[in-house]
Amino acid sequence: MPGKNEDGFAGANHVEVGKIPPSSGKLKVDLERCHQCGLCELFCSLYHEGVCSPSFSRISLLRNPFTGDGLLETCRQCAYPDCYFVCPVGAIIIDEKTGARVIVEENCIACGKCTEACPFNSSKTIIKYDKEKEIYFKCHLCYGREEGPVCVEACPWNALIIEKP
């Protein structure tokens, strides 16, 4: 089955379902432990962009201060990744080591198809746009980082885990 192609623009990644390597895991938050401090966002943006800012983070804390409810949104590393299929230039790759779905910065043409295709991204909390670099970015489980995702390591409350499929 080919990738999503609603507007007639064929994605570059045509891979049969079942032939895409699954991700070795995805980030999951233990809401019982999460204190909604936002440090995961700050560590993420610091590690990847050298800045501190939730807008530059690949994980997003959504909190309602008047109910106490909070949740963390980030890429689910889908088994059938719409973003991957819709990308017209093949800028999204599957990391051989972790299986993470990775937007390769240099190849991104900022068409925005991935951010529209992602079924979980209606609030733009998963695939975000970097105005300065003119690229889209999302969580790739800290692609290339030996120790694994920095947020998992940095969370003071041990609320983030890598959930294996």
Place this chain on the structure above:
Amino acid sequence: MRKVCGWVGQILRVNLYSAKISTIPTEDYVPGYLGGRGIAAKIAWDELSPQVGCFDAENPLMIMTGPFTGTVVPGSGRCEFFGVSPQVYPKPWFTRSGMGGWFGSELKYAGFDGIIINGTAEKPVYLWIDDGKTQILSAEELWGRDTYATQHALMKRHGADVKVVSIGPAGENLVRWSVILSETTNAAGQGGLGAVMGSKKLKAIVVKGSGPIRIAQPKELLDFCQAINRDCVAQFPVAKPPAEAKPQLMPAYGLKEVACSHACSFCPWRWGWMWQGVPGKAYPAINTSLIKCLGNAFPGSKESAGTPKGWYLGEEAGLEVSALTNKFGLNQWDLVLGLLPWLTECKSRHLIDKIDGLEIDLNNPEFWVSLLKKISYREGIGNILAEGAPRAADIMGIGQDIVRELYPAYGFAGHWDGHGDKFNQPFFPFWIVSAIQWATDTRDPFSSAHGYMQNIILLSKALSWKEIISIGEFVYGSPKASDPHSGYEFKAEPAIWHQHESILKDSLALCDQSWPKLYSFNSDDRYARVTIPQYGTIEGKAFEAYLYHKVTGTEINENELRKRAEAIFNLERALQVRNYGRSRKDDLAIIPYFETPENIIGPSGKRESLDREKFITLMDKYYQMRGWNPKNGWPTEAKLKELGLADVARELGNLTKID
């Protein structure tokens, strides 16, 4: 514009009368004045004339962040508020008030390191700051609403992810102890700056930001912050749920431990709890609010219910009343440690027994609600109590002696001092340090000075005195500084050290409950230090300097950083001397308060009170160590010059206020 690391580059200036909006470069003030409190002190020195009163249009309401605000630095989610304070008694003067939460970080993400607000609007307005663009908008339909309703309305208009500070009816009606509030319970509480906002007809400030804060050395900062978190999260044995939180209530009310501020990585006291859907007792409403710190006091206790100043409301009514103070915008500290003890003591001395016909009864939730409403709207006697207990006592001509037992100085109720503050349990000789801090501040010093007293008293339950004494020796220079069997010797040193630490916390923006990091449960000697293979070992008292370097790129060692804090402390003192005629006489006015017997008996085995002669000798030592003239408590020319404040010395010299 060049971006300075740790900062976003500009401070917003708004004149509400002329509607003029402009900016000034943050670099005009940093790195010299560090940030927050340092910047505000410099602006006040340059711009604030002695005649400006708290409700004058010229009173600058300043909100300042620090270079750490909005970054990964643990406990950095803070901003500081400044202005001529209506709460200060007998005559308002310039002081500060800190706030945690999420507003300060968002302000920086929106492109501003601070805001200076001058002038008075003709009609109610609010500020809308949207990623660098600032507008003054009408708040006529918000005026009169409580702080929660105001925030809901503004979040509906500008988006659920905006951050808001607002005032409630108390601030609008110029209650002298009204707060500026954000979310459910983060507040610039002490000082009554809510009334300053009210006098400016400024209902709220709404901020939305998506920008970055640049970091000079990202990798080093990341490694270091992680190391601090790893060390300090190591379970402090004193962590505990709130006393009143019975396990069976927790699922019913969704009780959940949450960070009370952005970038909170842990504090040993862990007092941020979200209560959800709790039914009220005075009103049939459902209340949801974050409860932290003093908010835990509202339920009271069954044991104290029968005593004159005690009460028992229970969890539900306690939360209801706590949330109500926040909605109206009233200062919980002044209510619970000032006004209510004053009222109940007046009652037990038969000076007053009813508030406009309603019996003073702290076990009755309806009494609380009625009282808070009357004060916030200045109805009946509430109009007098809105002035705060010290002024109310003068106006009513009753209980002025009781005020002197509860309020150490400047119209601020007791706090970690072993006397008026009955909640906390410091004992001799440690409150001698509090006495020096109280004597030489411009407000209740415990906005940013818990580091000595609270750490020693609470950690003494988990650490040995030997360990605490040796850490004291290491940090302050003598084992006597933290020895429970010592007396007046070596108490000026920790007082000065923590006054400078207080400047650092209010300038860089660090949480007072979790800084400084002096104690650790991971080291053999219990002294905090972290070791990072590539950088070596950094000691607890040098953490701030190390972080400052990694965030801003300005290399500075611990002593140089604390020297800058000393310069800011001296600048604040110079402002006090120039604008308000502050002198040694005013400092020593705290003595009678501390001459009363202490609340609890410490290791000395007897109930101590302040020894006037020994304390005066200690204060002489303090002035001498500060490089101030012991005769009048004024900074000397030599000291100011040493600190790079020659222009300040010159101006004081022209006014013959320097030796």
